[in-house]
Amino acid sequence: MQAEQELTWKAAEKCDLLLSIADRIAKEKKIAKWIETRPVTNF
């Protein structure tokens, strides 16, 4: 699945605007905190 995430990222490499949006949201403190602390699940 991690590999799929990287493949998705690669598929979007020419989409600067989409990547900038995803990057900005990822850097939002509240989102980063949730991603870091959310329960680890398989799906």
Next chain:
Amino acid sequence: MTMTNYRRLPKSALAVFVLSFLALLATTTPGANALQSMELKYFDARGAAEVIRLLFAIADVPYTDTRYTITPGSMEAPEFKAAKESGDLDMNLGRAPLLVVDGTTTIGQSKAIERYLAAKFGMMGDSPEEAAQIDCIAEHCVDVKMAQQRKGFSMFARDKTDDEKAKLKEEWFGTDLPTFLAKIEKAVALTSQSKGYAMGSKTSYADISIFALLRGMSHRCVSQLFRTFCCRREMSFLISILILIFVRSSWVYLLHFLQSYPSSNEHRLHHASRTRTDLEGGRKM
């Protein structure tokens, strides 16, 4: 003078005015809705509920994240089954996710919940047109996920061989997905006014959907998991306690060993006396 004027007002009119003012205050004060209790019911998985959880996270609104445990291997969820049988999930046709507002109002369908929360949290733009465009972008993201599912290379697709899945996966990530994303990029460029924002220059539901599509749904890699594991305060505390227990046990064992083992002279004398006794005992026999 002012007092006199107030006294001239009929009491009922004053009461109506005060009540109207309070009602207006309650509906317009930011965060007034935050007083509502919210409970999200879903499996212990990201799946169809993770965008909802991301919306709660970015809005910093507390909620109860009720998760139905999935039994590994059998993939059964007894708590979900019980909830379904009790009628708790009727609003979503016996499925999850379900959002319960104030313990009474239930909302089913993940996208309906997402739109409801996004509107509630002020993430649906500033006009009905902007709301529709934001919704449109979010739906594009859904289309991508649906198309990926239809491609059929996931671990759940049991009708294909591993080789077939590998080929489909290559097609999806090599051709289909880049094409799809390029089209969405063009669409988003029409509404974005600032780099990093899908609608104008304000965080919207569309931003969260794009994030979830591109990177929000990933598993954390092993190094991230390890870092999380080691960084968590509770885990550090537990490890410290285990180390303390180990050190203390070792020390107690060492002390016990030293106390029970006689010194060399004592041991020699003890050994000699035992030998003598044994010999004497032997002679007597």
